[in-house]
Amino acid sequence: MIRRAACFAVFLSAAPTAHAASTFAFIGTAKAVNQQNVLYEELHRVTGACTNAGFEPAAHTVEYQKGPDNGRFAFKTLQYDEDPRRPSVDFRQPDFGERLEIRYPDSNYLTIDWQPPSDSRRSFRVRYDNRLVVDAGFDHFVRANWPAVKAGESLSFQFLAPTRGDHYGFVLEPAPAAKMDADVVVQIRPTSLVLRFLVDPIILGYNQSGALTHYQGLTNIRANGDTNYTADIRYRIIQYPDCDLTF
Template identity: 70%
Template sequence: MMRCAVFGAFILATGPAAAETFEFIGNAQSLNSQKQLYEELHQVTGNCSKAGFEPAEHTVSYFKDPGDRRFAFKTLQYGEHPNRPSVEFHQPDFSETLEIRYSKSKQLTIDWQPPSENPRRFQVTFDGRLVVDAGFDQFVRANWQAVIAGESLPFRFLAPTRGDHYGFVLEPAPKEKIDADVVVQIRPTSLVLRFLVDPIILGYNRKGALTHYRGLTNIRADRETNHTAHIRYRVIQYPGCELTL
């Protein structure tokens, strides 16, 4: 009987780690008028390991005002490659949905239902440099020492509604528009895209938590355009381990 009790205690001690939660809220304001646009509630569940916090699932709920109905939501599933989560996004007010799944090891499938248009499907091949959606946040933290050292990091970024990915670089940015401990920007490397796509500016605190996002969002202003916003984040709950190493 004693041997069974000891064995049971061993199983409990070496079983799956308890889930950890990382929660934060973002308030999005218009770049031009400073008007409050919406609020984002983020909840990331995952586990702590020797590598720090490892995200598993990330849910985002969008509200026009605190306590108002949820007008959009997104779920991300992080697997073996946190830079490339699967994505499910719904914006019911515009009858828009977007799903990103990995059909093969080096191929993903995008199913997009645009507002008032026929659905579209893309099959996209990729390599290990690809970053998808909020995977940019994991990309920053996975390269934290290089980021705070001021290095430039090239990668490929998925443009799901175009069914393709493009060359981008993560690099230091001036702190003129964002007051954060660490300020970086994501900008396209193609000269043509630089004229069409403004850089996304990101701010982080010393713990590696996102504090600012300034740029194009996935939330629609109308059927033709998305909001460009400055989103300020505050952490509600940190996980029980470091976000970065």
């Protein structure tokens, strides 16, 4: 990991200096749940602006690598053009021939273009409202509601399931702290009784600054052509922006 951090520091230093004061960068190490073998690493770099309200993201890149000596096997780019909770998404896993794009052609509908592994391309047009959270937008949803989250309140929202072409009711609520060693521990779970039998909660850990430090649950990285990894991911902060993360 020392070598990985050094390489990532070079990656950051190569970025335009105009963004140095508004960059948030961190590394995630994903392991199988209750196991020690490393599945992959995530290199995150979020650029944005420091405002009176706090850090507002503009763009987010993620590179997925098997280890420090291996090139990336998947990558994701997100653009926060309209709302931090609903980024546009371009995600690719070339080893499986998979690509997923989420766009917002107007204020009421989003489009999903998904090329799954070994199957025909699928497209969806989905109506949504202001309750919708998409992909990594959950992280900004947590920080935008930071006082309520720390106070242990439960927050309802809609979460996009892009490969199903629909969104479903979820709740963000306190989780048992014993499940994770973090300053603030919450979970995201579906509100539908049927979905609760099918979908396990995602457990999230944050530090006092509002930075994500732990993630446990289903990921978007494939173990094979049919299933995705369920992983325990620990995040290490490389660079904070020069302003508060939370609003």
